[in-house]
Amino acid sequence: MKVPTYRQQTGITEKTGATMFGVRADPGAMSAGLRAVGDLVSSAEKMAVDYYAEQQKIKRQTELDDAEFEYKQELQKLQQEQTTRKPKEVLFDDPTARTQSFSSIGQQKLDAIADKIQDKRVRRAFKQKARNSLNTFTIDVNQSARNRLIDQNKAAGLSKGNQLVDDIVMGNGAKKAQAMLELFGDPSTNTPGHYEKMAQDGYIKDSESVKYTRDAQVSVRDRARQADTAIMENNVNKRVVVAGDVNANIADRQNAYTSLIKEIDDRVNNGTIDPAEGQKKKMAAADDTARSTIMGIMTSSADATAAVMQIASGDTTDPILGQIFKEMDQGDVTKIVNDMFTIGTKIDTERREKEEADEEKADEANRKNYETIINVDQSDEEAMASALALHKDLLKDNFYTATERKAAEAVLGLGKKTQAGADIKTTKEATKILNRADNDNILTPGLVDQYADQLSTSDYNAYYKRAITEGKEGRTAAKSLIGSKLRYNEFKDSNNALGDASDAMFQQSMFELDDWLNTSGEGGGAGASYQQIVQKAREIIKENDAEYKTQMQEALITYVTGISTLPDLIVDPADPVGSTLQYLANQDPRNPVVKAITLNIKNYQKLIQGN
Amino acid sequence: MGFLFEYQAGQQEQAAYNFNADVNERNAKAADQEAAQLIFTEEQNIVKFREDFQDLQDATQQAYRYNGWIAEEGTPLKVALANAQEADAEIETRRYNAQVGAQTLREKGVESRLQGQLNRMYGKAAATRGKARAFQSLMQTATAIAGA
Numbered sequence: 001m002k003v004p005t006y007r008q009q010t011g012i013t014e015k016t017g018a019t020m021f022g023v024r025a026d027p028g029a030m031s032a033g034l035r036a037v038g039d040l041v042s043s044a045e046k047m048a049v050d051y052y053a054e055q056q057k058i059k060r061q062t063e064l065d066d067a068e069f070e071y072k073q074e075l076q077k078l079q080q081e082q083t084t085r086k087p088k089e090v091l092f093d094d095p096t097a098r099t100q101s102f103s104s105i106g107q108q109k110l111d112a113i114a115d116k117i118q119d120k121r122v123r124r125a126f127k128q129k130a131r132n133s134l135n136t137f138t139i140d141v142n143q144s145a146r147n148r149l150i151d152q153n154k155a156a157g158l159s160k161g162n163q164l165v166d167d168i169v170m171g172n173g174a175k176k177a178q179a180m181l182e183l184f185g186d187p188s189t190n191t192p193g194h195y196e197k198m199a200q201d202g203y204i205k206d207s208e209s210v211k212y213t214r215d216a217q218v219s220v221r222d223r224a225r226q227a228d229t230a231i232m233e234n235n236v237n238k239r240v241v242v243a244g245d246v247n248a249n250i251a252d253r254q255n256a257y258t259s260l261i262k263e264i265d266d267r268v269n270n271g272t273i274d275p276a277e278g279q280k281k282k283m284a285a286a287d288d289t290a291r292s293t294i295m296g297i298m299t300s301s302a303d304a305t306a307a308v309m310q311i312a313s314g315d316t317t318d319p320i321l322g323q324i325f326k327e328m329d330q331g332d333v334t335k336i337v338n339d340m341f342t343i344g345t346k347i348d349t350e351r352r353e354k355e356e357a358d359e360e361k362a363d364e365a366n367r368k369n370y371e372t373i374i375n376v377d378q379s380d381e382e383a384m385a386s387a388l389a390l391h392k393d394l395l396k397d398n399f400y401t402a403t404e405r406k407a408a409e410a411v412l413g414l415g416k417k418t419q420a421g422a423d424i425k426t427t428k429e430a431t432k433i434l435n436r437a438d439n440d441n442i443l444t445p446g447l448v449d450q451y452a453d454q455l456s457t458s459d460y461n462a463y464y465k466r467a468i469t470e471g472k473e474g475r476t477a478a479k480s481l482i483g484s485k486l487r488y489n490e491f492k493d494s495n496n497a498l499g500d501a502s503d504a505m506f507q508q509s510m511f512e513l514d515d516w517l518n519t520s521g522e523g524g525g526a527g528a529s530y531q532q533i534v535q536k537a538r539e540i541i542k543e544n545d546a547e548y549k550t551q552m553q554e555a556l557i558t559y560v561t562g563i564s565t566l567p568d569l570i571v572d573p574a575d576p577v578g579s580t581l582q583y584l585a586n587q588d589p590r591n592p593v594v595k596a597i598t599l600n601i602k603n604y605q606k607l608i609q610g611n
Numbered sequence: 612m613g614f615l616f617e618y619q620a621g622q623q624e625q626a627a628y629n630f631n632a633d634v635n636e637r638n639a640k641a642a643d644q645e646a647a648q649l650i651f652t653e654e655q656n657i658v659k660f661r662e663d664f665q666d667l668q669d670a671t672q673q674a675y676r677y678n679g680w681i682a683e684e685g686t687p688l689k690v691a692l693a694n695a696q697e698a699d700a701e702i703e704t705r706r707y708n709a710q711v712g713a714q715t716l717r718e719k720g721v722e723s724r725l726q727g728q729l730n731r732m733y734g735k736a737a738a739t740r741g742k743a744r745a746f747q748s749l750m751q752t753a754t755a756i757a758g759a
Contacts, residue, residue, distance in 0.1 A: 003674040003687075006667050006694040008701045010708065017714025023725045030732060033739025040743040040750075047754045 060122045067113050067126045068133070074109045075137045078102060082141050087149035091142055102141045106134040154203040158212070161194050165216050169223045183216055228272040236260045236285050243320055244292025246300065253320050260285050286324045287336065293321045294340045304344035304351075312337045312593055313565035334590060341592040366399040373408045374465060388412055401517050402526030403445045403471055407464055430454035434463050441474070441530035443467045467527075474533030475517065481534065482509045485541045486548065490603040497555035497562070498600055505548045512540050549608060556604050565593050577601055614748035621741010628734030635727030642720030646713035653709030657702050664698040 082090045082102050089099040100108075110130045117123040167179035185193030192200065195216070199209035242248060242256035261282060268278035294311060297318065298304035316322055325333050369390040376387040391408055394400055400408065408414075430451040437443040448455070448463045455463065483489060483506060491502035516525040516536055525536055557576045563569060566587075572579035580601060587594045668691055672682035680687050 001674040001677045003678070003690065004667055004671050005690055006664060006697045006701075008697045008704065010701055010704045012704045013708040013711050015711045015715065017711040017718065019715055019718040019722070021718075021722045021725065023722050023729060025729050026733065030729075030736055032733075033736035033743065036740035036743035036747075040747045043747050044750055047750060051754060051757070 060119055060125075063117065063119060063122045064125050064129070067117055067122070068129055071110060071113050071126075071130045072133060074113075075106055075133060078105055078109070079137055079141050082145065087145040087152065090145035091149070102145075103134070103138045106137060110134055150203060153201070154198070157194070157198045157203055161212060161216060164194060165219050165223070168220050169227065184213065225272050228267065228270075232263055232267045232272065233281075235263050236281065239263070240285050240288045240292065243289045244296065246293055246296035246318065250319060257289060257320055257323075283328075283332070286328055287332065290321055290324045290328070290333075290336050291340065293318055293324075294336070295343070297321075298340065298344050298347055304347040305341060308337060308341045308344040309565070309593065309596075312341070334588075334592075338590065338592045341596070363399075366394055366397055369394060370399065370404060370408065374411055374461070374468075376411060378411070378413075384412065401471070401514075402520050402524075404468060406527075407445060407468055410464075411461075424453065424456055426456045426459040427451075427454040431459075437529075438463075438466055438470070441470060442532070443470050444527045444529045444532075445471075446527045467529075470530045471517075471528065471533065474528065474530035475513070477530070478513055478533050478537030479510060481537045482506060482513070482541060487603055487607045490606075491600075497558040498552065498604060501548075501551045501555035505544060505551060509537075509540050509544055512544075513537055552604060552607060556601070559600065560597065563593065563597065566597075577605060614745035614752070616745075617748050618741050618745035621738045621744065624737035624741065625734035628730040628737060632727035632730035632734070635723040635725075635730060639720035639723035639727065642716045642718075642723060646716035646720070649713045649716065650709050653705055657705055660698070660702065660705070664694070664701075668694060 079102075088094075089097075090102050093099070093101045093104055110127070114123050114127050114130070117126055161183065164179045164183040167175050168183065171179060181191065183194045185191045185196060193209075193213055195204065195209040195212040198204045198212075199206045204212070239256040239260035243253045243260065245253065264273075264278050264281050264285070267273050268275050273281070294308065297311070298307050301307035310316070311321070316325070328336075373387045373391055373394075377383050391412055391414075394408070395405075434443060434448065434451060437447055443463070443466060445464055445467045448460065448467050451463075452460055486502055486506050486509070488502050488506045491499045513525075513533070513536060517528065517533065518524075518526060520526040525532065528536070553576070557571060557573055560569065560571045560576060560580045566583070569580065569583050580597070584594055584598055584601075589595065589598075671691060671694060672687065675682040675687040675690075682688075682691070
């Protein structure tokens with residue numbers, strides 16, 4: 001039997017059990033934290049450094065900006081101040097006058113501000129920038145100063161030019177010659193004129209020199225001409241006054257007029273004025289002389305319009321005026337006469353109004369005296385004596401109406417005693433009746449007397465005054481009514497037959513009214529009320545109407561046939577209005593005579609037609 | 612607000628590294644267990660080998676005896692001793708091999724642990740970086756605000 005044996009089956013491994021580690025530490029990942037911290041620290045450090053740098057930068061920039069701002073402020077202030085300094089002082093240092101130029105002052109300010117800056121870098125930067133600013137400002141300021149310097153010299157030169165012109169025009173002979181030489185120069189000696197020198201000095205251009213010289217020549221010529229013209233006009237005006245003075249000697253007037261014409265002719269001949277202007281001045285002088293003469297004639301005449309009408313008809317005794325009218329254009333003569341007629345009408349109106357005012361004034365004085373009497377203190381003997389004296393004066397002037405006289409004598413104790421007494425009290429009935437009568441314009445002194453025993457003294461006097469006042473107002477209204485119906489206002493200012501007739505009828509009517517008012521008893525109007533007086537005026541107008549129209553027709557015929565300036569006017573007595581108007585229709589309507597006649601006829605027509 | 616993101620990023624990166632480290636640790640433990648299991652299994656095999664070898668020895672002695680040899684002296688003894696030496700060598704070789712295999716596995720575990728340690732170090736570094744960056748971001752912001 002085979003014997004089994006054993007042989008080792010397993011071989012020893014070649015492996016050692018050791019393995020190669022694949023583990024590797026990543027230096028990047030391992031150090032990431034520290035690197036990040038490092039970065040952080042670096043970053044922080046950088047930030048701190050940057051921050052410090054930035055802070056320093058900002059601090060320096062701020063300091064620089066502040067300094068720059070301060071300096072610019074100083075420069076602007078300085079620049080402003082230079083505008084009031086003399087240009088030379090601005091431009092140049094003057095040790096003698098101890099003045100500094102803008103540039104020097106600016107540099108001083110720059111140094112002063114720079115000295116205050118601690119940081120060298122800032123100071124250096126500031127000096128650089130400030131120097132630039134100073135240069136810029138200096139350019140502007142110096143330019144302005146130079147312009148002002150030039151302007152000053154130019155202005156002084158132009159002013160001197162004007163002064164030379166004044167010397168030429170107004171100076172004496174020597175001064176005038178010197179000014180002429182200085183202003184215009186002398187080409188024969190190569191002496192330049194004033195403006196030529198200014199151009200040479202560069203203050204004005206050559207073209208301006210020529211212009212200013214030419215202007216000066218024109219100015220000298222014009223001013224000389226103006227002065228000569230002014231002298232002439234002064235002389236002419238003086239002579240017009242003499243020539244137009246109707247109270248002056250005729251020879252003197254004639255001489256004055258002739259002289260003024262010669263004076264104008266002389267100025268024409270020497271070229272001071274041209275012929276057309278001379279002719280115009282002569283015409284103006286003639287016009288002024290004529291108007292002055294006519295004005296003198298009118299003012300010395302009692303009837304200004306009549307005087308003008310006489311002149312208009314060619315009937316003038318003034319030789320100067322006659323000569324002027326002969327030389328003047330007829331249209332100008334008509335215009336003068338027309339204007340003077342208007343003035344004459346005004347003169348006459350003013351004269352009449354003055355007369356009426358004087359009359360009114362006198363009447364007003366008597367009226368005041370009457371009111372003094374009415375209101376006299378009856379307990380004062382001296383006042384009563386004075387009132388009595390006034391009463392006598394009024395009687396002399398025939399001032400009183402019957403009612404007024406009665407009232408005055410009652411107050412003075414000269415007439416019938418009233419029953420008024422201190423103990424009487426005014427009754428209601430008396431007050432009612434009298435107030436109603438006052439309201440109805442029928443209050444009369446008689447009615448007041450009727451109630452005298454029912455009135456206190458003061459009320460009696462008050463009602464009596466009111467009754468008197470109503471009577472006066474009634475007369476005024478009646479006067480106005482009569483004047484209106486007679487068209488007195490239209491005719492009264494004329495001096496012809498129509499005016500005379502109108503005035504006569506007005507005076508006649510007023511006389512009838514006053515006569516009635518002064519008549520006591522039956523048929524009389526003494527003590528009449530306002531209404532009664534106006535009614536009486538209407539009656540008078542009616543009674544006189546036919547007579548008045550007849551008178552006015554006769555006056556019209558007399559008026560139109562008596563107009564000497566219209567010799568070819570033939571009036572039909574049966575139809576004076578129609579025939580006259582037919583004639584006037586063919587005349588020049590601007591003729592003052594024609595206008596005056598037309599106006600009067602129209603007023604006459606209105607009167608006849610009752611308008 | 613950027614600094615918060617930087618900080619969170621660092622924290623998350625550290626967490627990832629820690630997770631990897633945990634995995635490495637687990638792998639290390641698994642390698643240790645595998646090494647122990649290898650030794651144990653081999654010892655089991657050796658026991659079975661001894662039993663099989665004893666059977667062989669018995670069969671050898673049986674054969675000798677069958678052939679008329681005294682099995683406990685002379686050549687049979689020498690053969691038995693030679694067989695035994697072979698078997699011992701076998702066992703020792705197996706043990707050695709098992710030890711080598713186990714050593715290899717343990718080395719793997721060590722490697723995993725080392726990897727885990729590295730990951731944890733990376734995690735710490737990442738966290739530090741996140742904090743540093745967050746602070747840097749915060750500082751930049753603060754500087755920017757201060758400089759504004």
